[in-house]
Amino acid sequence: MSESGHVTTEAQITTTAGVPNAVALEHGQTELKTEVSHEVTLAAEPIAQIGGFSITNSLLNTWIVVAILFIFALTLRSKLKLIPKGLQNLFEIVVDGALNLCDSVTNDRKKSMKVFPIIFSFFIFILISNWMGLVPGVGSIGFIETEGGHSIFVPYFRGGTADLNTTLALALIAVVGSNLFGIIAVGGWKYFNKFVNLKTLGHIPSHIKKDPSVVIVNPIKFFVGIVEIIGEVAKVASLSFRLFGNVFAGEVLLSSLAVILAFGLPIPFMFLEVIVGIIQALIFGMLTLVYFSIAMTEEEH
Numbered sequence: 001m002s003e004s005g006h007v008t009t010e011a012q013i014t015t016t017a018g019v020p021n022a023v024a025l026e027h028g029q030t031e032l033k034t035e036v037s038h039e040v041t042l043a044a045e046p047i048a049q050i051g052g053f054s055i056t057n058s059l060l061n062t063w064i065v066v067a068i069l070f071i072f073a074l075t076l077r078s079k080l081k082l083i084p085k086g087l088q089n090l091f092e093i094v095v096d097g098a099l100n101l102c103d104s105v106t107n108d109r110k111k112s113m114k115v116f117p118i119i120f121s122f123f124i125f126i127l128i129s130n131w132m133g134l135v136p137g138v139g140s141i142g143f144i145e146t147e148g149g150h151s152i153f154v155p156y157f158r159g160g161t162a163d164l165n166t167t168l169a170l171a172l173i174a175v176v177g178s179n180l181f182g183i184i185a186v187g188g189w190k191y192f193n194k195f196v197n198l199k200t201l202g203h204i205p206s207h208i209k210k211d212p213s214v215v216i217v218n219p220i221k222f223f224v225g226i227v228e229i230i231g232e233v234a235k236v237a238s239l240s241f242r243l244f245g246n247v248f249a250g251e252v253l254l255s256s257l258a259v260i261l262a263f264g265l266p267i268p269f270m271f272l273e274v275i276v277g278i279i280q281a282l283i284f285g286m287l288t289l290v291y292f293s294i295a296m297t298e299e300e301h
Contacts, residue, residue: 042164042248043163043164044056044057044058044059044158044163044165045057045154045155045158047060047142047143047154047156056158056163057142057154057155057156057157057158058158058159058160058162058163058165058166059160059163060156060157061129061132061133061138061157061158061159061160062129062160062166064132064157065125065128065129065132065160066125068128069124069125069128076088076091095120098116098119098120098123099112099113099116101286102115102116102119102289105286105289105290105293106289106293106296111293111296114181114296115181115289115292115293115296118177118288118292119285119288119289119292120285122170122174122281122284122285122288123281123282123284123285124281125170126161126170126243126280126281126284126285127277127278127281129159129160129161129166130159130161130247130273130276130277130278130280130281131274131277132157132159132160133158133159133160133161133162133247133250133251133273134159134254134270134273134274134277135157137157138155138157138158138159139155139157139158139251139255140155141155141156141157142154142155142156142157143156159247159251161243161244161247161280162244162247162248162251163244164240164241164244166244167239167240167241167243167244168236168240168244170239170240170243170284171235171236171237171238171239171240171243172236174235174239174284174287174288174291175232175235175236175239175291177292178288178291178292178294178295179191179232179295181292181295181296182194182294182295182296185295185296186296186297186298190298191295193225194225194228195225195226195228195229195232196222196225196226197221197222197224197225198222200218200219200221200222204218235291238287239284239287239288242280242283242284243280243283243284246276246280247276247277247280250273250276251273253269254266254269254270254273257269
């Protein structure tokens with residue numbers, strides 16, 4: 001089993017009071033069978049407990065991703081040179097390309113410089129988390145836990161983005177962060193009026209003589225602002241479920257193929273999942289960038 005998607009399988013281990021099966025049958029002893037199941041679970045499985053805090057396999061994998069990025073950042077920073085070579089040169093090309101991509105959305109280098117560290121951090125973290133679910137041993141190395149008379153295999157590692165808790169946390173950070181940036185960029189009162197547009201209702205009495213259409217248009221504008229509030233909540237659901245669904249489905253697919261034929265069959269699909277991991281990280285980053293860009297733009301524009 002190579003992935004953490006967990007496809008239900010059963011491995012029967014035949015023992016008799018610690019005696020190998022062949023010897024047990026020779027002595028006429030009773031044969032006992034232990035079934036170990038590997039089940040599909042949407043929720044991450046707890047592998048350790050520290051006080052009242054439960055450590056799940058996806059959380060452990062997320063910590064490993066953070067440690068990898070932290071070590072990589074410190075190593076790269078310690079070897080920075082005025083004339084880039086090797087890894088620094090490659091990374092500068094990637095950063096420059098990503099920054100130009102940000103400019104194509106914001107149309108303003110100053111705005112891009114403000115949001116780029118957040119957007120690029122999202123992209124790198126999600127990308128490594130997606131790929132960590134494809135590392136050999138993730139989903140196949142673990143322990144057996146007995147629950148209700150059944151023995152269940154629990155893996156030590158599970159891809160972080162294959163856990164809805166992780167993707168939900170990322171989506172909340174993205175949406176809340178975009179709103180905070182919007183408040184800072186356009187001002188609290190103007191940003192508040194994007195959702196609860198009291199200004200449009202206040203203009204009705206003073207503009208009704210000059211333009212009677214404000215009686216119809218301005219209440220519609222007010223209602224659109226209320227719809228925007230629902231839209232902000234929908235962003236959280238959209239970002240979190242899209243990323244979780246694609247990554248989790250990919251891992252379940254690879255696990256299913258590994259059950260059918262462990263050698264050879266999953267390899268082409270693993271390459272496909274590498275590409276999917278890049279695409280999903282890019283989609284999450286680009287959508288977050290769009291949310292930040294819209295939030296930092298005044299309503300009139």
